Amino acid sequence: MKLSTGLLALFLFVAGTAAALAAEAVPAPRLAGMRRLTETEYRNSIADIFGAGIEVQGRFEPDRRIGGLLSASSAILSISPAGFEAYAKMADSIAAQVVDAKHRGSLVACKPADPKAADDVCAAQVFAQYGMMLFRRPLTAEESAARIKLAHDTALKTGDFYAGLRYGMASLMAAPDFLFRTEYAVLDSDGKSWTLDAYSRASRLSYLLWDSTPDAALLQAAANGDLARPQGVAQQTERLMASPRLAAGMRAFYADFLELDTQVVKDPSFYPKYSDAVAASAREETLHTMVDLTLTRGEDLRDLLTTRKTYLNRALAAVYGVPYNFDSEWVPYEFSTDSGRSGILTQVTFLSLFSHPNRSSPTKRGVALLDIFMCQPTPQPPANVDFSIVNDINNPSLKTVRQRLLAHATNPTCAACHTRSDPIGLALENFDSIGQYRTAENGDPIDASATLQGKSFRGAIGLGQVLHDNPNFPTCFARKMFAYGTGANANLVTPPVYRSFVTAFEGSGYRVPALLKALTASPQFFSVPAPPAPVAKTALNDAKK
Amino acid sequence: MSLHRRSLLRGLFQGSAVAMALPLLDCFLDGHGEALADGRPIPVRFGTFFWGCGLTRQLFLPRSTGAAYEDMPQLAALKPFKAKMNLLSGYRAYLDSRPNIQHWSGNAAIATGIAPGGDGQFDAPTLDQIIAGQIGKGSRFRSIEIACSGNKRESYSSSTGGANVNPPEVSPSGLYTRLFGPGFNDGKGEWKPDPSLMMQQSVLSVVAEDRQRLMASAGAADKARLDQYFSSVRELENTMTVELQKPEIIANVTVPEAPPEMTVNKSVPVLKQTVPVFSKLLAIGLATNQSRIFNMALTEPANTMFMPGDSHVFHQATHEEPVDPALGYQPVTSQFSTHSMECFADLVAALDAITEGTGTVLDHSLVLAYTDTSNAKLHAIDGIPMFTAGSANGKVRCGLHIAGNSETVSRVGLTMQQAMGLAVDSWGAESNRTNKPISELLV
Numbered sequence: 001m002k003l004s005t006g007l008l009a010l011f012l013f014v015a016g017t018a019a020a021l022a023a024e025a026v027p028a029p030r031l032a033g034m035r036r037l038t039e040t041e042y043r044n045s046i047a048d049i050f051g052a053g054i055e056v057q058g059r060f061e062p063d064r065r066i067g068g069l070l071s072a073s074s075a076i077l078s079i080s081p082a083g084f085e086a087y088a089k090m091a092d093s094i095a096a097q098v099v100d101a102k103h104r105g106s107l108v109a110c111k112p113a114d115p116k117a118a119d120d121v122c123a124a125q126v127f128a129q130y131g132m133m134l135f136r137r138p139l140t141a142e143e144s145a146a147r148i149k150l151a152h153d154t155a156l157k158t159g160d161f162y163a164g165l166r167y168g169m170a171s172l173m174a175a176p177d178f179l180f181r182t183e184y185a186v187l188d189s190d191g192k193s194w195t196l197d198a199y200s201r202a203s204r205l206s207y208l209l210w211d212s213t214p215d216a217a218l219l220q221a222a223a224n225g226d227l228a229r230p231q232g233v234a235q236q237t238e239r240l241m242a243s244p245r246l247a248a249g250m251r252a253f254y255a256d257f258l259e260l261d262t263q264v265v266k267d268p269s270f271y272p273k274y275s276d277a278v279a280a281s282a283r284e285e286t287l288h289t290m291v292d293l294t295l296t297r298g299e300d301l302r303d304l305l306t307t308r309k310t311y312l313n314r315a316l317a318a319v320y321g322v323p324y325n326f327d328s329e330w331v332p333y334e335f336s337t338d339s340g341r342s343g344i345l346t347q348v349t350f351l352s353l354f355s356h357p358n359r360s361s362p363t364k365r366g367v368a369l370l371d372i373f374m375c376q377p378t379p380q381p382p383a384n385v386d387f388s389i390v391n392d393i394n395n396p397s398l399k400t401v402r403q404r405l406l407a408h409a410t411n412p413t414c415a416a417c418h419t420r421s422d423p424i425g426l427a428l429e430n431f432d433s434i435g436q437y438r439t440a441e442n443g444d445p446i447d448a449s450a451t452l453q454g455k456s457f458r459g460a461i462g463l464g465q466v467l468h469d470n471p472n473f474p475t476c477f478a479r480k481m482f483a484y485g486t487g488a489n490a491n492l493v494t495p496p497v498y499r500s501f502v503t504a505f506e507g508s509g510y511r512v513p514a515l516l517k518a519l520t521a522s523p524q525f526f527s528v529p530a531p532p533a534p535v536a537k538t539a540l541n542d543a544k545k
Numbered sequence: 546m547s548l549h550r551r552s553l554l555r556g557l558f559q560g561s562a563v564a565m566a567l568p569l570l571d572c573f574l575d576g577h578g579e580a581l582a583d584g585r586p587i588p589v590r591f592g593t594f595f596w597g598c599g600l601t602r603q604l605f606l607p608r609s610t611g612a613a614y615e616d617m618p619q620l621a622a623l624k625p626f627k628a629k630m631n632l633l634s635g636y637r638a639y640l641d642s643r644p645n646i647q648h649w650s651g652n653a654a655i656a657t658g659i660a661p662g663g664d665g666q667f668d669a670p671t672l673d674q675i676i677a678g679q680i681g682k683g684s685r686f687r688s689i690e691i692a693c694s695g696n697k698r699e700s701y702s703s704s705t706g707g708a709n710v711n712p713p714e715v716s717p718s719g720l721y722t723r724l725f726g727p728g729f730n731d732g733k734g735e736w737k738p739d740p741s742l743m744m745q746q747s748v749l750s751v752v753a754e755d756r757q758r759l760m761a762s763a764g765a766a767d768k769a770r771l772d773q774y775f776s777s778v779r780e781l782e783n784t785m786t787v788e789l790q791k792p793e794i795i796a797n798v799t800v801p802e803a804p805p806e807m808t809v810n811k812s813v814p815v816l817k818q819t820v821p822v823f824s825k826l827l828a829i830g831l832a833t834n835q836s837r838i839f840n841m842a843l844t845e846p847a848n849t850m851f852m853p854g855d856s857h858v859f860h861q862a863t864h865e866e867p868v869d870p871a872l873g874y875q876p877v878t879s880q881f882s883t884h885s886m887e888c889f890a891d892l893v894a895a896l897d898a899i900t901e902g903t904g905t906v907l908d909h910s911l912v913l914a915y916t917d918t919s920n921a922k923l924h925a926i927d928g929i930p931m932f933t934a935g936s937a938n939g940k941v942r943c944g945l946h947i948a949g950n951s952e953t954v955s956r957v958g959l960t961m962q963q964a965m966g967l968a969v970d971s972w973g974a975e976s977n978r979t980n981k982p983i984s985e986l987l988v
Contacts, residue, residue, distance in 0.1 A: 030762035061712050062697045078770035080711045081687045084777035146751045167744050171751040176774055263696050265810045269854040358856045380647055
């Protein structure tokens with residue numbers, strides 16, 4: 001997003017309305033939440049604001065999966081000393097690039113009267129423009145004045161206007177209002193409930209749909225009050241969804257939903273074909289498949305569990321054991337009906353993410369599948385369990401994983417969970433730790449039959465169909481999308497919250513665009529709990545102190 | 546000596562004299578141990594080494610306690626340093642009413658003195674950060690974290706408690722850049738402060754001005770997060786203050802060339818390559834006063850270290866490998882524990898290899914090595930093995946095996962704090978609260 005006359009007009013407009021609003025007695029917005037920017041949100045925001053030519057090099061704070069999503073941790077984590085050190089360095093490096101000789105012509109809108117002296121007017125203009133984009137709202141008078149003064153003092157001491165500009169810009173990018181998406185709540189029109197203010201709404205929409213910062217038109221819709229009204233929200237949602245950038249936004253959600261960040265290491269002595277390149281290709285295959293099915297072709301989400309259509313490159317073709325004789329890097333491919341493959345469950349990503357480095361694990365796969373697709377996390381196993389029977393690969397009567405696992409699960413304490421998770425994983429046993437098809441283990445044929453909740457099926461194709469027909473999958477997907485957008489823990493998103501948009505999702509035949517529209521239109525998407533009531537000042541309370 | 550940072554800065558910023566003598570900051574070792582020729586104490590460092598899934602009782606636990614304890618096979622790699630180390634056995638993490646969170650309760654209790662309420666969460670700041678609060682300010686970095694396996698989530702150091710952890714360095718080249726990249730100064734040759742540091746400090750001053758506005762309407766949880774954020778801003782201000790001082794390096798050390806990019810993962814042969822490199826860089830970083838606090842995590846608690854060609858990772862093996870009836874333990878599992886001790890020995894050796902005054906960096910450090918379980922197969926948290934290495938410049942007696950007799954693991958943490966000079970007389974919560982340091986260790 002380079003500087004435009006539209007944005008300039010917006011700043012002037014905002015300055016005017018802010019002055020007008022200050023005259024009225026509206027309750028002050030309160031800070032209702034803070035979402036630490038994820039690495040992709042940070043990178044995309046910087047690229048949108050300053051252009052792709054600005055390099056972002058640095059280390060980002062680790063996040064944590066809560067309720068199945070990393071995004072939920074953004075709402076509870078802060079920034080550690082080592083993390084801030086890295087953010088401050090990045091801020092300085094980005095600011096230095098913005099004002100350097102190569103970029104200042106296109107990125108700095110005004111020219112100082114004298115480049116060797118301070119120029120408060122020009123500095124103020126630059127900070128207002130980029131402050132609005134970086135903070136996703138207009139700067140307050142104090143915020144602006146502090147930067148202008150910093151730039152002024154620095155220019156005087158260094159004899160360089162652009163040095164002042166650089167450090168002023170760095171102070172914007174090291175500020176909490178950039179590194180966190182600060183969400184402000186205001187009283188809703190009913191005068192009782194609290195909801196996000198228009199600028200915070202703009203950020204929620206933009207980071208959900210584009211994985212990036214609000215653009216000028218979205219900030220304009222916040223400034224003129226459109227986003228405070230359902231119709232305005234719907235219009236902006238339509239606009240953002242019509243952009244090709246929706247794919248980037250959904251890829252970020254899908255990667256979080258499918259836990260594609262999980263570290264995978266395979267033992268090269270068992271799986272020489274597997275490499276970092278294969279792992280990266282496999283992630284791309286899955287995301288490509290998901291975006292293609294849900295957005296490009298606009299098909300039923302549930303078909304992800306049954307489709308045989310995918311995209312392959314040379315590295316993956318080797319793992320899948322299919323001929324690769326195409327010119328371009330990525331090509332669409334459809335597995336044959338007798339391939340045993342069924343949707344993303346049988347792609348290399350899922351099969352390799354949830355296996356041991358050196359062998360498959362029906363339990364890991366089953367537990368992951370229940371958690372990811374059904375929102376049914378499995379409790380920890382008891383502390384004192386004898387798993388030795390599962391291990392003994394030399395046992396002459398228990399040659400396959402299935403035989404060993406079933407012997408282990410006869411223990412009633414273990415059975416409660418294993419009867420849930422293992423049938424799912426056992427149905428995927430035709431695929432080894434990196435997702436290659438196999439029909440035997442240690443010389444015994446693999447039996448991939450299973451029974452889940454009274455339904456018997458065979459292999460991955462049978463499993464895919466059973467899960468496809470299970471309404472828990474689309475409901476779980478919608479809950480997690482809501483949690484992803486709002487920073488909530490998906491396990492705590494209850495039916496009263498999700499009913500309206502899940503119903504709309506179902507009504508659309510499980511089309512993801514329909515879900516996005518219904519979800520962003522639901523009042524819950526922007527609602528904020530009321531603040532705790534202040535403790536009344538009484539003699540008793542005073543006496544307690 | 547009290548010196549207000551801003552007054553110092555103002556002086557620098559306006560171009561006045563910068564040759565300002567600064568104190569060698571927070572050291573508490575005046576009566577004991579080694580000091581510099583002019584009487585100033587040598588800086589003392591504190592660090593932790595963490596590995597997952599414990600040791601094998603039959604192979605590490607000596608029958609005798611005290612000074613003349615027998616050599617044990619699982620600790621063979623540590624034998625050269627026996628006189629500079631202590632083995633602590635038999636201490637217990639008490640849970641009270643809390644669950645045994647597998648592969649978490651034990652190590653979190655050792656690190657915080659509190660049995661944790663949730664998986665992956667610390668219920669208080671970790672030991673290293675408590676100590677950093679007192680001694681960390683005199684160096685460039687408050688602390689250095691390293692995840693030897695390359696996984697950026699494997700950090701067991703938290704400044705605030707909760708789910709926040711300090712992000713680790715995940716490659717030798719990354720660690721090198723952090724320690725010896727831009728901002729590093731070895732104090733050799735003519736020295737003058739980097740003028741851009743002062744500008745960057747004014748940037749931080751502007752950022753710090755946002756505090757009041759944000760705090761005014763934030764809820765309790767966000768207030769705590771803002772507190773952490775603004776503490777981090779202050780930490781960086783401190784770092785810059787240190788960088789504005791002429792470094793005084795006591796150790797006899799030369800900064801090496803940057804290491805090449807290396808494969809980093811949990812394969813045992815890979816760890817055997819990377820851990821010595823991480824350790825050497827860290828030791829030089831400590832010797833050049835880049836930090837006085839470190840945390841090195843070999844692996845995660847449910848240790849997925851593996852040996853190429855073996856169908857089990859460590860954690861899997863602890864649960865699935867049968868106990869050998871003749872040996873009385875799990876032979877494959879025990880090999881992984883031995884490898885973990887060999888990696889710990891790499892760290893100790895690197896610290897002991899750098900001379901500093903008449904001793905070594907190890908002599909002027911205190912390292913606590915600990916794990917999450919005693920018997921990982923059972924997720925047992927009584928008798929979790931721990932070690933200390935280094936004497937903290939004469940503050941800690943070494944060469945001993947101390948048996949904890951089921952007393953709380955907090956006794957170890959309390960002892961570490963007192964040895965590092967903290968004025969603390971009790972530590973921990975509920976049954977893990979103690980006011981009894983391990984007196985045998987304190988000089």
